[in-house]
Amino acid sequence: MSAPSSAAAPPPPLTGSARTWGTLALSAATFMNVLDTSIANVSLPAIAGDLGVSPTQGTWVITSFAVANAIAVPLTGWLSQRFGQVRLFVASVTLFVIASLLCGLAPNMTLLIAFRALQGFVAGPMIPLSQALLLSSYPRALAGLAMAMWSMTTLIAPVTGPLLGGWITDNMAWPWIFYINVPVGIAAVVVTWGIFHKRETVRRQLPIDSIGLALLVIWVGAMQIMLDIGKEHDWFESPWVVACALVAAIGFVAFLIWERGDDHPVVDLTLFRNRNFWAGSLATAVGYGLFFGNVVLLPLWLQQYMGYTATQAGEVMAPVGLLALVLSPWVGKNIGKSDPRRFATFAFLVFALVLWMRSNFNTQADLATIMVPTIVQGISMAFFFIPLVTITLSEIPPERIPAASGLSNFMRITAGAVGTSIATTLWERRATLHHAQLTEGLTQGNGAFTQALQGLQAGGLTPQQALAQVERMLNQQAFMLAANDIFYVSAVLFMLLIPLVWLAHAPRASAGSADAAAGAH
Numbered sequence: 001m002s003a004p005s006s007a008a009a010p011p012p013p014l015t016g017s018a019r020t021w022g023t024l025a026l027s028a029a030t031f032m033n034v035l036d037t038s039i040a041n042v043s044l045p046a047i048a049g050d051l052g053v054s055p056t057q058g059t060w061v062i063t064s065f066a067v068a069n070a071i072a073v074p075l076t077g078w079l080s081q082r083f084g085q086v087r088l089f090v091a092s093v094t095l096f097v098i099a100s101l102l103c104g105l106a107p108n109m110t111l112l113i114a115f116r117a118l119q120g121f122v123a124g125p126m127i128p129l130s131q132a133l134l135l136s137s138y139p140r141a142l143a144g145l146a147m148a149m150w151s152m153t154t155l156i157a158p159v160t161g162p163l164l165g166g167w168i169t170d171n172m173a174w175p176w177i178f179y180i181n182v183p184v185g186i187a188a189v190v191v192t193w194g195i196f197h198k199r200e201t202v203r204r205q206l207p208i209d210s211i212g213l214a215l216l217v218i219w220v221g222a223m224q225i226m227l228d229i230g231k232e233h234d235w236f237e238s239p240w241v242v243a244c245a246l247v248a249a250i251g252f253v254a255f256l257i258w259e260r261g262d263d264h265p266v267v268d269l270t271l272f273r274n275r276n277f278w279a280g281s282l283a284t285a286v287g288y289g290l291f292f293g294n295v296v297l298l299p300l301w302l303q304q305y306m307g308y309t310a311t312q313a314g315e316v317m318a319p320v321g322l323l324a325l326v327l328s329p330w331v332g333k334n335i336g337k338s339d340p341r342r343f344a345t346f347a348f349l350v351f352a353l354v355l356w357m358r359s360n361f362n363t364q365a366d367l368a369t370i371m372v373p374t375i376v377q378g379i380s381m382a383f384f385f386i387p388l389v390t391i392t393l394s395e396i397p398p399e400r401i402p403a404a405s406g407l408s409n410f411m412r413i414t415a416g417a418v419g420t421s422i423a424t425t426l427w428e429r430r431a432t433l434h435h436a437q438l439t440e441g442l443t444q445g446n447g448a449f450t451q452a453l454q455g456l457q458a459g460g461l462t463p464q465q466a467l468a469q470v471e472r473m474l475n476q477q478a479f480m481l482a483a484n485d486i487f488y489v490s491a492v493l494f495m496l497l498i499p500l501v502w503l504a505h506a507p508r509a510s511a512g513s514a515d516a517a518a519g520a521h
Helices: 016-033 041-050 058-085 083-104 109-123 126-137 140-171 182-197 210-229 239-261 269-273 273-303 311-317 320-337 340-358 367-382 385-393 398-442 448-459 463-499 512-519
Strands: none
Touching: 016 083, 016 126, 016 140, 016 182, 016 239, 016 463, 041 083, 041 140, 058 083, 058 109, 058 126, 058 210, 058 398, 083 182, 109 182, 109 273, 126 140, 126 182, 140 320, 140 385, 210 398, 239 269, 269 398, 273 311, 273 340, 273 385, 273 398, 273 463, 311 367, 320 340, 320 367, 320 385, 340 367, 340 385, 340 463, 385 398, 398 463
8 A cells, every 4th residue: 555654554453352343243244244145044934925926036136235235345455445344344334234134125026136236235345345354453473363263153154044044935035034134233333433433544535437446347247137136047048148258258258358457446357367366266266166055065965855845854954053253263373383285175075975975865864864964064064264364365565455355255145146157057957867767777668667557556645646757766876876966076176276375385474465464564
C-alpha cells in the first residue's frame, strides 16, 4: 500500500479477553455467512409452496445468493483498500443482517430472489476480511491456532445448515432461517466495532475500475447461471446453456486482458506470479470441488435410492465435523513446527481413502458402513484447510492478504459450484449407462430374471407390479454403481493433487505469512 511508513505499521496483536471476544465475533459472522449458503436447501419445497411457485423456480433462492457472492468475494482486496478493512467488515455484516430481515419479510418469490442476491453480494467481503482481521489479532507464533479457530466455523456450518434449516422449517416457519441471522449479526457488529475500530487500516482513494467490474459481473454471472440451469436443460443441447457458456468464456478472456492492463484492477491478478499462492489456491479449489461434489452426492443417493429421509441423511453427514473439531486446534498449534505440505498431503491421502471406502458401497450397506467413512473424513478436513491456507498466504505481504484471501476464496466457491454440477451430471449419465447394461443382461431370458418375477408374483404382485418392482431394483443398482464410479474417480483425483502441493515452497516463517498476516493490517 502506498502510505506513509508510520501509518502503514501494523497494530500489535490483541491480548486477553479482547482477543477472545474478537475471535468469537469474527467466527460468528463467518459461521452465519457459510450457514446461509446451505440452510435454504432443505427449505426450498416449503418456500416454493408458500410463495406459489414451482420447486425449480425456487432453486433461484440458492442461485441468486451464489452468483452475487461469487462476484463480490474477489472485490474484497480493492474494497478494503478503498474503505478500510474494519469499516468494510462491519458494513458487510450490517447490510447482511438487513438483507436477511428483508428475505424473511419477502411477500413473493421475485423480491425474495432480489433480497437473496443482495444478501450474497454484501456477504462477499466477510470471509476474507474475517481471516485478515483474525490473523492481525494473534502474534506470529499463534497464527496457525488463529486459522484453526477460523476454519472450525467453516467446517461446522455447511453440515449444520441443512439440519438447522430442516428443523426450523418443520417446527417454525421458513422465514426464521433468515431471521436467526439478525441477533447473531448485531452481536458480531457491536463486538467487532468495539474491539477493532481503533485498528483501522490505511485507506486509499482508488478510482473505480468500472469496466473490470462490469466484465466480472458478466462472466461470473453467466457461468453460475450455466452451472445452475445446465442439468435441467441437458447442458449443451440447450441454446440457453450454450449462450451462457459463450458469454462466460468471452467475458472471462476480456476480463483477464483488461485487468492485466489496468492500473487499479478490481481483482489483483499479479498474485498469480507467486508460486505458493497459485499452487495453494489451485489445490484448495480442486480439493474443495471434489469434496463438495461428493458431499452433495451422498445425501442425494441416500434419500432417492436408499429410503432415508432428509433429516436422516443430514444426521449421516453430521459426524464429519467431530474429528475435525477435535483435531483442528492440534493442527493449528503444530502447523508452524512442521512442513504444511506434509499435512496437506496427509489430508489428500485420507480423502482418497474415504472415497475409496465409499466406492465399495452396495445397496445392502447399513448405517454403520455408511457412517465409518464419514467419521474418518473429519480427519482429512482438519488437515485440509489450515495447511493449504498457510501455504497460499505464506509469501503474501500483509497489505495484500485481503486481496489474496478474496481471490483464493472466490476460486474455492466457484470450484464448489462446478464440482456439484459435474458430480450430479456424471452420476445421472453413468446411472443411465449402468441401467442399460443391467437391462441388457435381463432381456436374454435368463433364469434368474424369470425366477425373480415368479417369486414376486407368488408374493401377490400382478405381472405389471412385479416388473415395476424389478425396474425399481435395477434403478437402485444402477445409481449405486454410478455413485461408486464417482467416488472411485474422486479418490484417484485426490491422489493426483498431491504433487501440486509440493510445487509450493516450504513456508519460511513459523506459520508462514499466514503469520505475517498477523500484521495483516
